[in-house]
Amino acid sequence: MIAGNMSNQEITKVQELIYTTRVDLVMAPDVIVIDPDMTMSQVKELMRNKRISGAPVVNERRVIGIVTMSDVIRSMEQGKLDSPVVDVMTREVRTVPMDAMVSDVVNNLGRRGFSRLPVVDHDGNLLGIVTTGTLIRSLLLQLDKSFQKNEAEKLYTYRASHIFHDISSDDTSLTLRYFVNERDFDNAGKASSLIKRSLQRLVVRPQIVRRVGVAVYEAEMNLVIHTDIGGEITVEVRKDRVNISAVDHGPGIEDLKQVLQPGFSTAPEWIRDMGFGAGMGLANIKRVSDVMKLTSAPGYWTKLELVFNFGLDTLEPKAELQKSLTRSSQ
Ligand SMILES: Nc1ncnc2c1ncn2[C@@H]1O[C@H](COP(=O)(O)OP(=O)(O)OP(=O)(O)O)[C@@H](O)[C@H]1O
Numbered sequence: 001m002i003a004g005n006m007s008n009q010e011i012t013k014v015q016e017l018i019y020t021t022r023v024d025l026v027m028a029p030d031v032i033v034i035d036p037d038m039t040m041s042q043v044k045e046l047m048r049n050k051r052i053s054g055a056p057v058v059n060e061r062r063v064i065g066i067v068t069m070s071d072v073i074r075s076m077e078q079g080k081l082d083s084p085v086v087d088v089m090t091r092e093v094r095t096v097p098m099d100a101m102v103s104d105v106v107n108n109l110g111r112r113g114f115s116r117l118p119v120v121d122h123d124g125n126l127l128g129i130v131t132t133g134t135l136i137r138s139l140l141l142q143l144d145k146s147f148q149k150n151e152a153e154k155l156y157t158y159r160a161s162h163i164f165h166d167i168s169s170d171d172t173s174l175t176l177r178y179f180v181n182e183r184d185f186d187n188a189g190k191a192s193s194l195i196k197r198s199l200q201r202l203v204v205r206p207q208i209v210r211r212v213g214v215a216v217y218e219a220e221m222n223l224v225i226h227t228d229i230g231g232e233i234t235v236e237v238r239k240d241r242v243n244i245s246a247v248d249h250g251p252g253i254e255d256l257k258q259v260l261q262p263g264f265s266t267a268p269e270w271i272r273d274m275g276f277g278a279g280m281g282l283a284n285i286k287r288v289s290d291v292m293k294l295t296s297a298p299g300y301w302t303k304l305e306l307v308f309n310f311g312l313d314t315l316e317p318k319a320e321l322q323k324s325l326t327r328s329s330q
């Protein structure tokens with residue numbers, strides 16, 4: 001039964017709050033107090049004006065007594081409205097220390113007609129007051145907060161990890177596409193960090209996200225550094241793997257074997273001065289990806305295709321990968 005279930009949950013949450021919330025969080029801090037010099041008729045006026053049904057009597061911040069509406073009524077019946085409040089007030093006041101838990105208050109408030117409890121610091125000075133009203137208000141507020149947080153979390157988790165399970169088709173994929181401009185060093189690295197974030201939200205395992213991040217960063221930098229008119233990075237996320245391609249329209253690569261050798265680079269001096277051009281990009285990509293395919297028509301285009309499998313047997317990044325991770329420093 002849904003209704004029964006829900007109220008059970010709420011009670012559990014309230015109980016949890018009651019046992020974990022400190023009294024000074026649920027008290028009203030601006031307490032209306034009664035001065036010991038006041039007469040009962042002044043107290044009656046105060047209660048009427050402030051719309052309260054009781055207040056502590058306070059002498060130099062210390063609680064010395066408490067007066068409630070029934071005390072006022074009794075004074076009226078006995079014609080003692082001119083009596084000083086100290087003659088009428090209840091002298092044995094039950095107070096709660098500020099670091100008590102709400103659960104202590106709940107026990108006391110219910111019992112023996114106590115409807116308000118002054119909260120005191122360790123020296124017995126008045127800090128605030130707890131009534132059923134202040135208690136309910138703050139508990140409701142906290143319940144509301146935790147409810148909203150729960151809902152937001154549920155939605156987020158749903159969006160992230162259930163996409164592939166919930167869409168029932170034979171083949172579902174999600175495609176992200178980014179354009180990278182030649183020589184655009186200001187935005188270099190943006191595509192790879194956006195891709196990393198998207199994969200993180202899809203709850204792809206961190207090792208895989210890191211490996212994809214390294215590979216896409218290197219591919220992105222190659223488009224920035226080596227192409228005539230930039231190119232396009234496409235990330236296709238599937239149930240079991242990520243397919244990535246980086247395609248550009250020239251200048252193309254003459255000798256594919258040569259460029260794959262670690263340390264080979266055609267990067268000009270000014271690029272090397274910027275810290276690129278060590279000739280390690282493609283070697284890093286090969287190391288971190290499960291499948292790498294580089295094709296080109298010299299003078300026309302270059303295409304880099306990568307596959308990252310989500311298989312559980314994926315290894316942790318190796319030492320070399322750690323180096324390139326530091327280098328791409330994301
Ligand atoms: N998209 C591309 N178009 C044309 N040539 C490319 C492209 N990508 C790579 N190359 C060639 O391959 C070489 C090796 O690339 P690699 O990424 O391994 O090293 P690098 O970019 O020169 O230096 P590093 O990546 O270490 O900064 C490049 O110097 C360049 O000549």
Ligand SMILES: [Mg+2]
Nearest residue numbers: 221222281282
């Ligand atoms: Mg490179």
